Amino acid sequence: MTRHITLKSAINEALDQEMARDPKLLLFGQDTAGGVGAGGVADTWGGVLGVTKGLYTKYGDRVIDAPPTEMAYVGAAVGAALSGVPVVAEVPFIDFMGVCFDQLLNQAAKIRYMFGGTAEIPLVIRTMVGAGINGAAQHSQMLTAMFTHIPGLKVVCPSTPHDAKGLMIEAIRDKDPVIFCEPKFLYETSGAVPADPYTIPFGQARIAKEGRDVSIVTYGPMVPRALEAASQLEQKGISAEVIDLRTLSPLDRTTVLKSVMKTGRLVAADEAHPRCNIATDIVAQVTEQCFTSLKAAPQMVSAPHTPVPFSPVLEKAYIPGAEQIIAAVSRTMASHA
Amino acid sequence: MTRHITLKSAINEALDQEMARDPKLLLFGQDTAGGVGAGGVADTWGGVLGVTKGLYTKYGDRVIDAPPTEMAYVGAAVGAALSGVPVVAEVPFIDFMGVCFDQLLNQAAKIRYMFGGTAEIPLVIRTMVGAGINGAAQHSQMLTAMFTHIPGLKVVCPSTPHDAKGLMIEAIRDKDPVIFCEPKFLYETSGAVPADPYTIPFGQARIAKEGRDVSIVTYGPMVPRALEAASQLEQKGISAEVIDLRTLSPLDRTTVLKSVMKTGRLVAADEAHPRCNIATDIVAQVTEQCFTSLKAAPQMVSAPHTPVPFSPVLEKAYIPGAEQIIAAVSRTMASHA
Amino acid sequence: MSHDKKEQHAYNASIPHDTVLSAYRRMKTIRMFEDRLHEDFKTGNVPGFAHLYAGQEATAVGICSHLTDQDQIASTHRGHGHCIAKGVGVVAMMKEIYGRQGGICNGKGGSMHIADLKKGMLGANGILGAGAPLACGAALADKLAGQGHVAIVFGGDGGVNEGAVLESMNLASVWKLPLMFVVEQNGYAQSTPQQRTTSVSSYEDRAKGFGMPAATVDGLDFFAVYKTAGALIQKMREGHGPVLLECRTVRFYGHFEGDDQVYRPAGEVDDARKNHDCLKLFAESARNMGISQAELDRIDHEVAELIDRAVQESLKAPHPALSELHDGVYVSY
Amino acid sequence: MSHDKKEQHAYNASIPHDTVLSAYRRMKTIRMFEDRLHEDFKTGNVPGFAHLYAGQEATAVGICSHLTDQDQIASTHRGHGHCIAKGVGVVAMMKEIYGRQGGICNGKGGSMHIADLKKGMLGANGILGAGAPLACGAALADKLAGQGHVAIVFGGDGGVNEGAVLESMNLASVWKLPLMFVVEQNGYAQSTPQQRTTSVSSYEDRAKGFGMPAATVDGLDFFAVYKTAGALIQKMREGHGPVLLECRTVRFYGHFEGDDQVYRPAGEVDDARKNHDCLKLFAESARNMGISQAELDRIDHEVAELIDRAVQESLKAPHPALSELHDGVYVSY
């Protein structure tokens, strides 16, 4: 059975079904249960935007409210996973990673390698990414590149409810540490989602829209913007292919290269700051791999090299949108190799 | 007067001269003085590899041994700088940034912008980068890309004693937070360094060697490797230009683009892991900006997507060297647009 | 009347009326500012998140009344009260929260990043605990300047468990910094009760773990806070090291606007508003000191006008120019 | 003889000789392992850094003698002693330190990353304090399994000030985890003396700040450590929460090989070696318990042979195959 549910609900459903499947699986984070022990109604939060709401009621003490001490509880998640207890831990906003980064950079990511290749760390870190809700400089970042840079981590960022559910279940069943980036701006968007559990393998990009003239490669909150751009371009007679990477590490180079070899033109888009981001990564890899297929200079669409401003008008100007993608496509169509 | 001194001494001299110039300037870090209060001989460490040795003897309590609590003392450096007291603080290895990252990511980098553009943060964070001393996975990383990604920070990485001194003095006089990355592998290399204080402006790359056929763009510990590659290539009749970026943020796009426009070929090299690193950044920017000048696919040289191994033979295989650069140059020379 | 109460009464009587009235004005300003935001949030005109300080006014004002512009404070996500207590302009604050030109950060910071360096206000902070290391730096600068200035860092009962705060307690103590750690114990970190975030029931015990003297006061009683904080701050000015002050207080609104706080025991908030309202308690004490209700009413009236003006001006203020997006990242680049 | 001493003697007599001898063997193994590394470092055959544990043996062994392979420990940069005490193979450890095939981590970890999950050894750690959160996770897994297993995290007097450790103390206490925080107080963090890194002179005070029971022992006296740790570990096995144990000890060598430690007061190290050598103290107590010197000598001899074999095998062992570089990053990718 397939229903239309929100991206937020799809994640909740994935967690729910995996908690039911694996009696060892734990969830923890700040207010992940929400209000347990406070004396009023329990399970009223489910994290700051309510993603895990209802799970405490179903799974009791396996859903744990952690103190706001991310280094300790993220590290505890790593340690528990290393000891054979799989954990989904939440760091509410990716912006907060600065207070627990070592446990991901130097512990979770490196333990298997440093220990000679036998340890397994069945760990998922859920975290919200991206701007668009007036969260200002410390609640809006898209720090995916930082994690993609680090060997030993996997990095996921879905753009649809369907993918969110399938990728979350895959992430939980995966034996490596996964940074699961949830585009909070898309939490309330709806889409078709099968009711039964299913997985989407990592490293398989999705062709969100087929096209002939230009490949727009992106992920997460930029996907709907790219699709919007593609549909406007269609009206101008330009057929854009939109590729949703789904996982940034591992990266599905094959799908991207195949698309660019077909279209000969590339626009890589990332909501992140422009230096060393996913867009630069894609452009560099594509150029190195299939330079001769390129008919024009690949173009990048990113946010500016500034923190995320609070003012709604500035934030709107900050977030790269369909307009910027269309402009980038136009540049690739205009120029000639 | 110009003498030959080591890169390590050049940094010490820069700190020394700036401490003398500005009576408010403070240095702190772990064992930065070294052994003060222990009851034996003081000033015997100067940080883990001795860079600040001798400064406590000259400047006394302005050189401060901090407890090994990086979040607190790096944050204290940010707070002091914000209060008008300039600080050079040391985080011994860039690998340790995970325990104090928030103070750089969300505080130092963003305060000026978030506060409306008036605050000044005259702060330098000194830190050692790179592999080559058998430091294994947690003492060898080249995490420059992570900092380059963050608006509000400046990122410096010298490759010669001369540049190390001039860039350090510039960093100290600069009013923005600077991440000063010291390639520990080069600490003992010598070069000509003027005795008097001097500055090297940020955002000005150095043409380490002129050439006609291919531009090798790199920084830090990769520069001597690139020069070695260039000299071997010279013998094969290939004239390589080697560009030392010196500062990764701000980036001297002009010098890079000019060089590539001249040579038509690009190899970008970074000792870091391959995803979202400085090499991808350079290739992406160059390709976007001067695609039509490129005669062949730009090539990247990076470390593999693995943690840094301990075993000396594996570490040697891990670190990209002249050989890999030569191979990359050969690929650009072989292919044709 | 107990000895303690008598002593407090005598102490209260020793405070100049001017000081009392100006404290009242600040507390009332905070309350009306927050009550107004609570209402205006419903209009949809206020962007982003807001964590309201209503209920906790006596703490911020009791402490900041001892400070000059040269003393510095570092604040939290729940920062409006600290800002107003430290003398930051209310109109510029409101404009900031509305994200407008003329906001104290030109609209680029918002509620969680209000700062005013000229007033010694080092910023609200969206990162729990992050103010503590910054305040260590400010206190270090103070100590080196040798003018007797001090720094204060505010934190909530949950947030003070962050490593950044704990390391700062150790650092401040080792370096003997003139820094006061204020713990505003309002019982909750978001929806999580204090005993689920913190391993001690009194933060005085926590302070012992870092070799710091500490005190606990009724954070709802301005005069108690004022007295205790005053003594601690004076010691710091004289060169003593850091201290911790736990202020037991209550949060009137939800964690942020939109939180219905049903996780709290039924009646808890109503009871707090009725029986533990620091402004009511203040007015009562003030009257006992011979300050007339009319004087207080006059202040109420002026504050109401000020808040109203702040909102009106904010609504009228233009949005920042788009060019602002790129400005103010670096001093030079 | 004081009451305490008498009691300790009686307690010692109650320990089976087998336990005593196997503890001695481990302590001696650590000592000879480290002494040998100290010598061999000079040959240039040993790559990288090494932080030697010599001097502190009684602490690691006194504690780990109570543990089974199901109990887990998290260690530090100064990890060789903890590994040997926990039963990690000495030959595989030595090969690891030499970066060779057959090393416990296949040569990819080195001295600072020795781990053996099958032995409940969660790894040395190059990041100060990072073992504490990991140990919280291990202790949580233990608690949920309900089999009475416990976790131990070792830390030095400097490193336990890291936010990661302090947050872990709070978390372990709030979650009532069966986790023991061991502070090895050897007086120094690199060259910095304890009073310049830590705001309390006794880590028992630190423990109070986190609502944790604590004890302090002479970390040079195996029997004292064994007794105190045993009682604390037993309590944890019975479901009590976390505890802290401070072991006062001495570091014989420099912070790492190459450190001449002239920052220490003249004579301090000599005095320690002469008068505060935990192995000498152990042998004395053992003889008092009726264990013959000959038995100890026999162990010394066997250990010497083992260490020698470990070095010989390490020197002969091949380097890892180059293909290893890319292996073992992920389970699947």
Ligand SMILES: Cc1ncc(C[n+]2csc(CCOP(=O)(O)OP(=O)(O)O)c2C)c(N)n1
């Ligand atoms: C590092 C970090 N972790 C988590 C959060 C999310 N968060 C914001 S406020 C808050 C609760 C704070 O509680 P407390 O410190 O008691 O302050 P109060 O809200 O009660 O004033 C949390 C968890 C954050 N902003 N930063």
Ligand SMILES: Cc1ncc(C[n+]2csc(CCOP(=O)(O)OP(=O)(O)O)c2C)c(N)n1
């Ligand atoms: C996060 C981090 N900061 C700093 C260091 C460098 N460092 C390694 S050991 C050490 C001193 C540790 O002292 P202590 O904890 O007392 O342990 P000991 O060396 O005495 O055993 C320092 C500062 C590190 N490895 N990790």
Ligand SMILES: [Mg+2]
């Ligand atoms: Mg609270």
Ligand SMILES: [Mg+2]
């Ligand atoms: Mg020590």
